[in-house]
Amino acid sequence: MGIRLNAVSHVYTAINQTPVEAIKNVSLSIHANDEFIALVGETGSGKSTLAQHFNALMAPTSGEAQLFDVSITAETFKDKKIKKTPIRKRIGLVFQFPEYQLFEETVLKDVAFAPKNFGLKDAEANELAKHALELVGLDESYYSRSPFHLSGGEKKRVSIAGILAMEPDILVLDEPTSGLDPQSQETLMQVFQTIQEKTHTSIVFITHDMNWVESYAKRVLVMHQGELVFDGTPGDLFNHPELKTWKMDEPDRIKVLNEIKTHLKTPLKSLDFNAVIQAIKTEETS
Ligand SMILES: Nc1ncnc2c1ncn2[C@@H]1O[C@H](COP(=O)(O)OP(=O)(O)O)[C@@H](O)[C@H]1O
Ligand SMILES: [Mg+2]
Incomplete structure (x- = not known):
């Protein structure tokens, strides 16, 4: 088992603001291998908040996130003895617009940064980086290029390679195709499919595009007003009588x-x- 959420709720509280219950009582399981899951729902339905509970970036306000062998609750999250870094290595999260986080002078250095940070020697980290770049379809000619001079789609692929270089068991991508032209979106979705097939890494991708859900996902999770309202196949979702209530397109x-x-x-x-x-x-x- 990879990820198991038991009745997870998350409330955002800020001074002088009404608390927002962004996710409510969500329970679900995600296996460590061979999943290809689309996480969908209208803007504000809690997708990004939920995704940040998948790798201990956020703690549940109530409930429990069992992430491999670590149990994250509001209490354990604060406990310094419980290390979150190994979880974040096993469950890699790619933020929306990750390309803004590129910072090294070359593509290879950027991708090798995370494995180096996790304590690998330069040579090993570079090998992992090269393998990750190959998985996202960027060949040797990219190694010494500046990440800042690449196209939007290429930048996204470099960012994704940066997470892949940690060899996560589960890869979570928050709206990975947003901001790309249709052709680059298709290319990127095919990259994910190839990664899934070659490495058996479980993939969870957040999207608004039902065409990608239908073409690529084996399983769909639907968020609606903070609740998980559907967990099943794309075929069953598109036949569901409540599709329109959940603001889902076909x-x-x-x-x-x-x-x-x-x-x-x-x-x-x-x-x-x-x-x-x-x-x-x-x-x-x-
Ligand atoms: N940092 C935050 N502080 C307060 N409210 C937030 C914060 N982030 C998100 N929210 C609110 O939580 C709800 C869910 O947001 P989010 O998880 O970003 O949804 P989605 O990714 O589906 O668009 C929304 O009502 C949003 O306004
Ligand atoms: Mg979001």
Whole structure:
């Protein structure tokens, strides 16, 4: 088992401000291998707050986050004897817009920074960095380039390599495709799929794009007003009667099929292209 949340709630409190209960009573499990999970929900539904409980960046206000062999609660989080760094190495979190955190003069140095920081020798850290860069599809020609002179998509890949170089068991990505053009988004999603298949690392990605959910995720978690309201397959989500209540969109493929359906007289057996084509043919010949 990798991550297990038991009734986790998180309340933000700031002086002179009304407390905000950002996540409420969330329970879930994420395995350390072979998961490919999309975490979705409208803006403000608690996705980023939840993600920060996955690697002990935040403590539950109530409830417990069991992260591998470490139990994080409001009390244990404050306990200096309970080390959080090893958890953050096993469960790597890539923030939204990680490219703002690049700072070294070369790509290779930037990616090798984290493993060095975790105590590896330069040579070992560089080997891990090179392997991570290969996983994100950046070849040797990038090693000595400045991270600041890369395209948006390349910068994101360097940042992701920086986390991958720690060889996490679970990789959590907060809106990794935001701010990229459609082609770079697709490339990046394929990078995640390749990483998942090659290394069996479990991946959790936050997204607003239902096309990515449908094409890549094996499992979807839906947050709505701080609560986890759905945990299941993309197929079951897109057939769920409460989809619109949760402010979820449908993938383009399903929108197109539904639009065609409204122009057909023949009732469809199922909502897929074969059924639609069959119905069109039937109407043509009748
Ligand atoms: N640092 C913070 N202080 C106070 N409220 C916050 C803070 N961060 C997030 N929130 C609030 O918590 C709720 C959930 O936010 P967040 O987890 O960022 O949602 P999402 O990532 O789904 O957009 C929102 O109402 C947001 O305004
Ligand atoms: Mg967010």
